[in-house]
Amino acid sequence: MSDRTIKKRFEKHVISKDNCWLTDLWCNDKGYPKISLNKKRINASRVSFQLYKGEIPEGIFVCHKCDNPSCVNPEHLFLGTHKENMRDMVEKGRSNKGSKNPQSKLTEKEVFQIKALLLETNLTVERISILFEVSRRTIGYIKQNNIWKHVNCVANSSFSNTSTDRNKNNNRNNNRNGNRQKSLEWEQLSLFD
Ligand SMILES: [Zn+2]
Incomplete structure (x- = not known):
């Protein structure tokens, strides 16, 4: 066409x-x-x-x-928009978890985009939830870094509320190629949606 x-x-x-x-x-x-x-x-x-x-x-x-x-x-x-290097980071950090969970409505790529939108635009949680056709609660949890923690936009991003959380994220980045700790966040995710 x-x-x-x-x-x-x-x-x-x-x-x-x-x-x-x-x-x-x-x-x-x-x-x-x-x-x-x-x-x-x-x-x-x-x-x-x-x-x-x-x-x-x-x-x-x-x-x-x-x-x-x-x-x-x-x-x-x-x-x-979002920064190229952020996409690059998330692609390097992509794992098989999360989007293979049948309960999960989002993919790592989408979560990355959501985090980028939360960081770089003034779009509200509600607006983003409409764009991605998920609940506001889901976007809220992503914003608070309660779920999809392994999807990081930038190493020094301010998605985490506390410096302790940031350190955890940095540690996770450092462990990317090692034996990353298995977390329960995917099981938790299925409870939310
Ligand atoms: Zn218009």
Whole structure:
């Protein structure tokens, strides 16, 4: 499907361009409109951003400046950014735990993105929970570093509330290639969701 075809189809669904662009598209329960392209339901805001602003780098999120999930005005959209070195660190630290837990709704990559968004943007816990379609509680636990502790954005990040926690994280980084202590956080995770 060419960009022109996609644009045509997208614009057909835009029914109002009064500041926020509104569509007649089906919305999920969080209010985000979805457009069907190549038999896949894609967030219309992502399609809008790609059509009018350009490519979305892998793993980056399209967020709303206007706080209106149903809006697809490209001028109201921005990319949730994070630092390359943070991604690099999480990839090096990736383990088989967590996302293989059938109870777990998030992957390490997503948790990394959540931590980056918490650190680098003003998005609220609620907003992030909507973006990732998980409960606010889950994002809250990630923010407090109660779950997914092994996913670290940066060694000196301030995700931990106390310096003791930070030291623990640093130790964990140092032990990355050694026998990392098994923790109970995955079992705990299944209780939360
Ligand atoms: Zn808007």
